[in-house]
Structure formats: structure tokens, C-alpha cells
Amino acid sequence: MSKDYYKILQIPRNASKDDIKKAYRRLAHQYHPDKHDGSEDKFKEINEAYQVLGDEQKRAQYDQFGTVFGPGRAPGGGGFRWQDGFGGFDGGGSQGGDEERGYSEFDFSDVFEDLFSFMGNAPGAKARPKKGKDVQIDLEVPFEEMVFGGKHEVQIQKLSKCARCEGKSTEPGSKLVTCAKCHGTGKIERTQKTFLGNFSQVSVCGDCQGRGQVPEIICRDCLGRGVVRNTERIEIIVPKGIADGDIVKLSGKGEASLSGGVPGDLYVRMHVLSHGAFRRQDNNLIMTLPIVLSQAALGDKVDIQTLDGAIALKIPEGTESGDILKVRGRGVPATQGYERGDLLIHIKVITPKKLSKKAREHIEKLKEEGF
Numbered sequence: 119m120s121k122d123y124y125k126i127l128q129i130p131r132n133a134s135k136d137d138i139k140k141a142y143r144r145l146a147h148q149y150h151p152d153k154h155d156g157s158e159d160k161f162k163e164i165n166e167a168y169q170v171l172g173d174e175q176k177r178a179q180y181d182q183f184g185t186v187f188g189p190g191r192a193p194g195g196g197g198f199r200w201q202d203g204f205g206g207f208d209g210g211g212s213q214g215g216d217e218e219r220g221y222s223e224f225d226f227s228d229v230f231e232d233l234f235s236f237m238g239n240a241p242g243a244k245a246r247p248k249k250g251k252d253v254q255i256d257l258e259v260p261f262e263e264m265v266f267g268g269k270h271e272v273q274i275q276k277l278s279k280c281a282r283c284e285g286k287s288t289e290p291g292s293k294l295v296t297c298a299k300c301h302g303t304g305k306i307e308r309t310q311k312t313f314l315g316n317f318s319q320v321s322v323c324g325d326c327q328g329r330g331q332v333p334e335i336i337c338r339d340c341l342g343r344g345v346v347r348n349t350e351r352i353e354i355i356v357p358k359g360i361a362d363g364d365i366v367k368l369s370g371k372g373e374a375s376l377s378g379g380v381p382g383d384l385y386v387r388m389h390v391l392s393h394g395a396f397r398r399q400d401n402n403l404i405m406t407l408p409i410v411l412s413q414a415a416l417g418d419k420v421d422i423q424t425l426d427g428a429i430a431l432k433i434p435e436g437t438e439s440g441d442i443l444k445v446r447g448r449g450v451p452a453t454q455g456y457e458r459g460d461l462l463i464h465i466k467v468i469t470p471k472k473l474s475k476k477a478r479e480h481i482e483k484l485k486e487e488g489f
């Protein structure tokens with residue numbers, strides 16, 4: 119069973135063309151999603167109803183068959199579906215030129231004049247093309263990325279340019295028409311008579327927000343705003359040498375402008391995660407290497423894991439707890455350039471807590487020798 123468009127527009131079946139337009143105007147205002155208690159579903163339903171009842175031919179077809187068919191389609195070939203677009207028809211796809219021609223002559227400008235006037239009254243919307251809002255996000259990055267850099271994909275909920283109308287606010291195939299209020303100038307001049315003389319004040323046209331044009335048929339995805347709130351995947355490159363708390367700016371990746379201006383920027387604050395083995399000090403990396411008494415006294419060659427992989431480290435004879443062994447160029451790159459800091463290995467000699475009988479004998483001997 120198809121929808122009762124008369125019921126949706128709250129009008130009798132014999133309503134005049136004028137009554138239908140008035141009802142649509144009133145309800146579209148009442149339920150526009152930008153309004154306090156608006157509803158997107160309800161608004162779309164009202165638009166759908168008006169698409170049909172506002173057009174004499176479609177209305178006649180609807181009255182007769184309870185549904186509307188695309189041009190050249192036999193009755194019973196499919197009903198009107200919102201999903202196919204404003205005035206689109208089932209089965210034919212929304213991009214078909216024929217179908218769009220069917221309603222493009224339909225005049226919506228007087229309706230949208232009003233519609234746009236309250237959209238334009240939203241706070242801040244009256245200004246000249248204004249840059250979109252900046253967005254700031256936080257990104258956790260693995261410790262290694264300070265050294266090697268990295269790549270992340272994040273999903274950000276933000277206002278983006280509407281993909282369906284490319285920000286133009288019109289349904290694909292429909293066009294922008296000259297704003298009736300400002301006659302396309304985008305400006306409203308108001309002359310005020312005072313006892314000091316006449317003053318004229320020029321302001322941005324609220325109906326078209328200074329654009330001079332309004333959509334003939336409003337885009338169904340963005341409801342004429344030209345922007346939609348959606349989730350966008352954004353790739354973030356973590357530069358080498360980044361430090362915890364650094365902010366990376368991605369120009370133009372912020373929110374889309376509501377007034378046709380350039381998009382805002384995206385600021386990504388880096389949170390470098392700690393590492394089990396390393397910590398950073400300036401551009402050096404620091405790690406602690408525990409060694410045993412014999413290694414300290416006799417020296418040794420050990421394999422240690424660095425962020426660049428395993429290396430053979432020479433522990434010199436007579437190494438003490440607190441000594442620092444340096445591996446050149448295995449630290450963090452300086453923010454500018456590729457020069458890397460060093461890896462500083464802090465030695466910690468482990469004094470045995472429990473000695474075997476044999477070990478005790480050896481150390482007793484060392485003691486006799488004065489060690």
C-alpha cells in the first residue's frame with residue numbers, strides 16, 4: 119500500500135493547488151531538520167508528497183492509481199520511491215535524464231525562498247563565505263613511530279561537502295535558480311529614513327546566504343545545506359622525529375564550510391605510547407642493560423635488541439653499574455632532517471643474591487686477592 123500523500127500534507131483530497139502549496143510550506147517549515155523539533159524523516163515524507171501532489175500530472179496519476187509512474191512506464195511498473203531521488207522513479211535509476219526532465223520545470227523557488235530564509239538565520243550562517251570549522255583529534259602512536267614515522271587511518275565524524283550535490287544544494291539534474299529575494303545580487307539593501315537623512319545598510323541576503331542563487335529542487339541527502347555529517351576515513355602520516363604532544367596539521371581536512379568557503383583544518387595531537395624497553399630523552403633513546411658480575415669484570419659481547427633490530431654490543435672489561443654505553447645513530451631523528459640521536463645503554467650490574475657453594479668459594483678467593 120503506498121503512502122497517503124494527502125494525509126501527509128494534512129489536506130483534503132479536493133485541495134486546491136494553492137492549498138497544497140501552503141500546506142507544504144507550513145509543514146516543511148515546521149519539520150525542517152534544522153528546526154528545533156524538526157524531523158528528517160518527516161521532512162522527506164512531506165517533500166515526497168509535495169513532489170507528487172504539487173504536480174498536476176503526477177497528482178492525477180496518483181489519484182487514479184494510488185502511485186506514480188516514471189515517464190514511459192506502464193501502470194503497475196513500479197511505485198514512487200523516495201530512495202530514487204526527489205521525483206525519481208523506481209527501476210529507472212536516479213541518474214536518468216528523462217526522469218529528471220519530468221520535474222525540472224516544476225517551480226520550487228517560492229517555497230525554498232522561505233525555507234532558505236530560516237536556514238540562513240542559523241547563528242553565524244549570515245557571514246560571507248566562512249572557513250569550515252577546525253577539528254582536533256587525538257592519535258595514539260606506537261613508540262617506534264617516533265623513529266620511523268608511520269601511517270594511520272582514522273575515521274572522523276564531521277561535516278563534509280555533500281557528495282550527491284557536490285555542495286551545490288540541488289538535486290542532480292536540477293539547477294540553481296536566481297534568488298527571488300535579492301534578485302541574484304546576494305545582498306539586501308535597506309534604506310532607513312531618519313531625521314538626519316537616509317541611511318542605507320547592505321547585508322547578506324538571508325535566503326541564499328549571499329550566493330545569489332537557491333536550489334530549484336533541494337538535494338535529498340543534505341536537505342539543501344550542501345554539507346552532510348558523515349564519517350570520513352582520513353590517512354594520517356606520522357612524521358619521523360615526532361614527539362609526544364606534537365600536533366600535526368592537515369590543511370583542509372576539517373569540517374566543510376556552511377557558506378561555500380574553504381574547509382577547516384584537522385589538527386592531530388600525537389600521543390606516543392610508552393615502550394617496555396626504551397624511553398626517550400631529547401633525541402636519544404635510553405635503555406637499561408643488566409649484566410652479571412663476570413661480564414662487568416671481564417667484559418663480554420652480547421646481542422641486544424634495538425628498535426633497528428639486534429646488534430652485537432661490546433661490554434668493555436671493568437664496566438661498572440651506571441656506566442653508559444653509546445650506540446651512535448640509533449636514537450630518534452631530529453624533527454628537521456634525518457640526523458638521529460644515539461642509543462644510550464645504562465648498565466646495571468646485578469649483584470648475586472644467592473650464591474652456590476662453588477660460587478661462594480670463588481668469591482672468597484677474590485676477596486683474598488682484594489677484590
Ligand SMILES: [Zn+2]
Nearest residue numbers: 280283337340
Ligand atoms: Zn546535497
Ligand SMILES: [Zn+2]
Nearest residue numbers: 297300323326
Ligand atoms: Zn538572495
